[in-house]
Amino acid sequence: MTLEAQILARGIPMRVSLRQAQETIAAALMPLRVAFENLGLDEALGRFLAEDVVIGHALPPFAASAMDGYAFRHGEMGSSMELRLIGESRAGKGFIGDWQPGACVRISTGAPIPDRCDTVVIQENTERERDCIRVTAAPAVGANVRPAGDECLAGSRLLARGERLTARKLALAATAGRAGLRGHSQPRGACVATGGELARAGTSHSGAPLYGRH
DSSP: OOOHHHHHHHTOOOOOHHHHHHHHHHHHHOOOOOOOOEEEEGTTOOOOBOEEEEEOOOBSSOOOOSSEEEOOGGOOOOOTTEEEEEEEEBBBBBBOOOTTTTEEEEEEEEBBBBTTOEEEEEGGGGEETTTTESSSSSSOTTTEOTTSSSSOOOTTTEEEEEEOOOOHHHHHHHHOOOEEEEEOOOOOOOOOOOOOTTOOBBOOTTSOOOSSSO
């Protein structure tokens, strides 16, 4: 039995008005619910986010240096403008050691500020001779220090539900400590073509091939 015969046998009209077609399509789509799925960051590019992404920690999580230079306590620098180098604070590994008055620590951009320090002098404004650092242009107190939470505070929403995930937004999700995200499932569709004026590709309306096989 042909598809047309099956449709007629079920009492379904072959022709409907535009309004009837719209109502039929709407009735079929209304019960559908949007599905979600868990996505790894490596497979989420271009997908639509199905949840808010909130960061659980401040960013940066500690006071950090905004420049390469030397961290010190501003009130401990005397009139000689000289400081004694006692260690280093690097990105990923902060200074470990006992603090001494009048001391300084070599520091790189993004590295944590030692607890006793409140200022960073950039390396271009210093002269070094072994462990003696001479400051040639004194910075203001607090200079070149990014406080904890300078970029965002704990509990901040980094991404909102419904956003399309770009490379930058995936990087933000990774910053929040997320290894995966909840995304909208991709829609699936099908195209159904009917009508006596249609024929399979490569055949005539009678079903005979238009060209021989090669």
